[in-house]
Amino acid sequence: MKNFALIGASGYIAPRHMRAIKDTGNRLSAAYDVNDSVGIIDSLAPDADFFTDFECFYEHSQTLKRSPAQALDYVAVCSPNHLHHAHIAAGLRLGCNVICEKPLVPTPELINELTRVEKETGQRVYNILQLRHHDAIVQLRNKVANAPQDTKFDVDLTYITSRGKWYAASWKGDPRKSFGVATNIGVHFFDMLHFIFGALQRNDVHYSQADKAGGYLEYERARVRWFLSIDASDLPPEVQGKKPTYRSIDVSGEQLEFSEGFTDLHTTSYQQILASRGYGLEDARHCIETVHTIRNATLQTGSLGEVHPFVAQLARRGPHP
CATH class of the missing domain: 3.40.50.720 (NAD(P)-binding Rossmann-like Domain)
Incomplete structure (x- = not known):
């Protein structure tokens, strides 16, 4: 013990x-x-x-x-x-x-x-990089590893998790303490993308506000359009008023379904750590470099096909209030 x-x-x-x-x-x-x-x-x-x-x-x-x-x-x-x-x-x-x-x-x-x-x-x-232990993530990683080496997957990552006014009043709403929405709610997704698709080759940011951000990432084996938000108004019409959260990871036309199986992932992580198989500092470096770059990036306009559809919708809405 x-x-x-x-x-x-x-x-x-x-x-x-x-x-x-x-x-x-x-x-x-x-x-x-x-x-x-x-x-x-x-x-x-x-x-x-x-x-x-x-x-x-x-x-x-x-x-x-x-x-x-x-x-x-x-x-x-x-x-x-x-x-x-x-x-x-x-x-x-x-x-x-x-x-x-x-x-x-x-x-x-x-x-x-x-x-x-x-x-x-x-x-x-x-x-704690618990998504690396999720069965669906492991299976996708194996699928990518077994695909022809010149295959590059097209990925759309969308995660909207509504937060109330308390969020802005808490440390999570202070970018000096949380380091912004892309870091606070996105870092585990960026680690997951690296875990599955390899080293990051390009990191462009197309949109960045206190409550949402979006951009384009290119990995060895994937092109990724991403969008993260805590603003309920970003929820798709079919979800608004029904659920506070929307999560979608589309991999070359197929949805990655991993809404189940989260309950015991911290326990799995602890089991691996106690067996000297945990993820250390160097394992975490890649996703920390990714979010650090996102926080300090100059916004890019984005080429056709590289801008996430939700970011494109924001552009059509006009300036953020």
Whole structure:
């Protein structure tokens, strides 16, 4: 049994980590969050110590080292995006391996810095890239690998997940903390595209606002038009008023269906990490480079056929309000 600490216990994704810790036969020993709405702990790890001050959490974690049976083995990081680097580094310096949610860090330079801290501490950082474990994704990857090497697939990626006014008031709506919509809701899709279609060769951005973005990516084995949004008005007419989310990944005329099978992917990720088969810093580098480029790109007009249909519709609507 391994001892875990969790940083960022009150967020949306934290319960998946708590359950993964429990379902892999391990123990959540301590948890930290500035917010105290963490009643979910009662059902998953009722004996865990809880702190709302990071200094108290860190000191407590240090004292656990005095007993080999209580010393922490892993720190899971589920805090807001802009705190990931600091919390990962803190976990490493506690003498723990660290498991972090996406996006790992905002820039490739911070991956380099974490590589240095790994070497200084002798510990490892793992990123949750759970889509790589999804059966449908694995099957598509195998299909692409077995296709003639000169085959380049045409992909349309569309993801619209409606968010209310709370989003703009939260850290997720602050680009200094979330790093923007393409990073916050898109980084796992960009990792998935790299995982399936290989190295990125081109990255053009055609549209970028606080609540939506779109562009064109070209990989070794695919040409991808992408659109991401948190604006409900972007939902297709057949979906509006019925569902708050629309997700479509069209691969050369065939829909990639992976709406099911998400429930246990964090547990699968933990199983792989505990077996020393997890995805580390270098595995995460590609998608971090992708979103870093998107955030800093100069908008391109886009050639015919490279602009996502939803972006083209926005252009016809006129300027964004």
